[in-house]
Amino acid sequence: MTTPAISVKGLIKRFGEAEVLHGIDLDIPQGQVTCLIGPSGSGKSTLLRCMAFLEEATDGLIFINGEPLGFAPGPQGKPVRLPAARIRAVRSQIGMVFQQFNLWPHMTALGNVSEALKTVHGVRKNEAEERAMIQLKKVGLAERAGHYPSQLSGGQQQRVAIARALALEPKIMLFDEPTSSLDPELTGEVLNVMRSLAADGMTMVVVSHEIGFAAAVCQQIAFLDHGKLLMTGTPQQIFGKPRHPRLDQFLDTYLDRGAAMLV
Amino acid sequence: MSWKLFELLVQASLYTVLISFISITIGLAIGMVVSAAALSPSRALSVPGRTFVSFFRGVPLLVQLLLIYNLLPALGLNVPSVVAAITGLSLCTAAYQAENLRGGFQSVPRGLLEAADMAGLSAFQQFRRIRAPIALRLAFPSLVNEAIMILKASSLVSVVGIVELTRMAQDLAASTYRPIELFSAAGLLYLIINWLIASGGSLFERSFRWGRP
Ligand SMILES: Nc1ncnc2c1ncn2[C@@H]1O[C@H](COP(=O)(O)OP(=O)(O)OP(=O)(O)O)[C@@H](O)[C@H]1O
Ligand SMILES: [Mg+2]
Numbered sequence: 487m488t489t490p491a492i493s494v495k496g497l498i499k500r501f502g503e504a505e506v507l508h509g510i511d512l513d514i515p516q517g518q519v520t521c522l523i524g525p526s527g528s529g530k531s532t533l534l535r536c537m538a539f540l541e542e543a544t545d546g547l548i549f550i551n552g553e554p555l556g557f558a559p560g561p562q563g564k565p566v567r568l569p570a571a572r573i574r575a576v577r578s579q580i581g582m583v584f585q586q587f588n589l590w591p592h593m594t595a596l597g598n599v600s601e602a603l604k605t606v607h608g609v610r611k612n613e614a615e616e617r618a619m620i621q622l623k624k625v626g627l628a629e630r631a632g633h634y635p636s637q638l639s640g641g642q643q644q645r646v647a648i649a650r651a652l653a654l655e656p657k658i659m660l661f662d663e664p665t666s667s668l669d670p671e672l673t674g675e676v677l678n679v680m681r682s683l684a685a686d687g688m689t690m691v692v693v694s695h696e697i698g699f700a701a702a703v704c705q706q707i708a709f710l711d712h713g714k715l716l717m718t719g720t721p722q723q724i725f726g727k728p729r730h731p732r733l734d735q736f737l738d739t740y741l742d743r744g745a746a747m748l749v
Numbered sequence: 750m751s752w753k754l755f756e757l758l759v760q761a762s763l764y765t766v767l768i769s770f771i772s773i774t775i776g777l778a779i780g781m782v783v784s785a786a787a788l789s790p791s792r793a794l795s796v797p798g799r800t801f802v803s804f805f806r807g808v809p810l811l812v813q814l815l816l817i818y819n820l821l822p823a824l825g826l827n828v829p830s831v832v833a834a835i836t837g838l839s840l841c842t843a844a845y846q847a848e849n850l851r852g853g854f855q856s857v858p859r860g861l862l863e864a865a866d867m868a869g870l871s872a873f874q875q876f877r878r879i880r881a882p883i884a885l886r887l888a889f890p891s892l893v894n895e896a897i898m899i900l901k902a903s904s905l906v907s908v909v910g911i912v913e914l915t916r917m918a919q920d921l922a923a924s925t926y927r928p929i930e931l932f933s934a935a936g937l938l939y940l941i942i943n944w945l946i947a948s949g950g951s952l953f954e955r956s957f958r959w960g961r962p
Contacts (some may be wrong), residue, residue, distance in 0.1 A: 540863050540866065540867075570871070570872075574869050574871070577866075578869050579865065580867070581867065582863075582864075584863070584864065586860050588858070588860075588861050588863065588864040589864070590865075590882055592882050592886060592957070601868065601878065602868035606868065606869040606870055606871075608873065647864075650864075651867070652961075664874075707830065
């Protein structure tokens with residue numbers, strides 16, 4: 487059994503008094519696409535952000551390819567916080583794509599994609615921009631390299647954001663509703679990029695309401711409800727009958743039921 | 750008014766511009782550090798940062814100038830009075846610029862910094878490459894405003910014996926008995942300089958080719 491790409495162990499997350507994740511255990515297998523689905527407010531984003539240590543777990547541990555991220559198991563079982571440089575080192579294996587793109591507005595597409603290569607990895611400007619261009623080509627935006635984010639459509643901005651993450655050669659890519667702030671006609675171009683990434687064997691965790699995408703591309707689906715992982719399994723196991731009543735309700739309320747039927 | 754008088758006024762206005770420009774530049778550098786300190790999570794930095802701002806915004810510039818002018822020699826620093834003038838103006842504008850920049854820093858969307866976290870930028874790299882450039886752009890219109898305020902406020906440095914535009918007009922008015930002409934000319938010169946600053950500012954602002962984040 488190989489080490490999981492991400493291993494979430496006993497994750498508890500509280501915001502003040504409110505506990506939003508009640509002890510999550512989840513393994514993300516290498517080279518597969520895992521989709522996190524669940525109703526709004528069920529804690530999908532929080533779980534994904536904990537996996538990237540953008541959110542600190544209240545309790546529990548996260549392992550990235552076997553290495554602890556953020557907190558390590560302590561001597562008395564109490565997690566101890568790791569130093570910032572160590573966090574950056576482990577986190578460098580992860581790329582993240584946000585719902586709001588979060589491109590840096592004062593840099594061109596090329597600037598966004600080459601920034602960390604130059605600033606963090608000390609790659610010379612020419613080489614960094616060459617490597618950035620390769621990523622922009624991959625997402626079909628080579629001609630837009632000199633554009634600022636405000637001069638790009640939402641779909642193009644999201645593809646630049648994907649290129650920015652890929653330029654750092656992550657082993658794992660996390661996506662938090664990458665298409666839900668896009669107009670419907672622009673979601674396709676982003677999903678296509680994600681599909682080809684999956685076909686290349688990238689380990690991916692995707693929070694998505696695109697049930698069709700989840701059913702077609704994911705090898706594993708995790709259904710989150712009220713801060714608990716109700717079930718994990720293949721699309722067939724999750725969407726096939728008999729269905730968990732909460733999942734049935736969720737599909738009824740939130741999603742295109744027809745898409746799930748196709749599985 | 751004779752050409753000779755006008756020439757003297759123009760010369761004095763160049764002095765006004767020079768003193769203001771130096772003070773605004775030094776003030777921007779200090780303001781950057783002060784606003785970063787005021788926003789720091791560490792109290793050891795944020796308390797001095799905020800105290801600096803309250804002091805220099807709360808005490809009239811005229812009082813600050815007279816205080817610094819008398820304080821420096823008392824501390825054994827025998828510097829020309831122009832240094833006292835620039836010190837006073839710089840510290841005062843630093844406080845206002847720090848406030849403007851603080852607003853800029855606080856308007857940088859969190860998500861941009863999370864993206865920087867994920868890209869591996871350290872806190873200092875994020876400050877240098879993401880937070881400071883965006884804060885500067887966001888605060889730019891109010892920084893131009895502040896430059897205009899300082900240019901006008903620089904007339905106060907005459908109290909420490911600097912003969913800038915206002916003081917020159919006063920002196921010439923006293924010796925020629927033509928106050929209305931001289932103060933009108935001085936006013937016109939202030940107006941022209943400030944118009945140049947404002948239009949230079951908006952020209953520069955338009956060159957930021959980006960939408961607001
Ligand atoms: N920073 C925060 N402070 C306080 N509460 C928060 C914070 N972030 C999230 N929450 C709460 O945690 C719960 C889970 O939120 P989360 O954003 O993870 O849900 P989600 O499943 O991603 O929902 P959606 O589908 O709407 O994006 C919600 O009740 C939310 O209000
Ligand atoms: Mg969410």
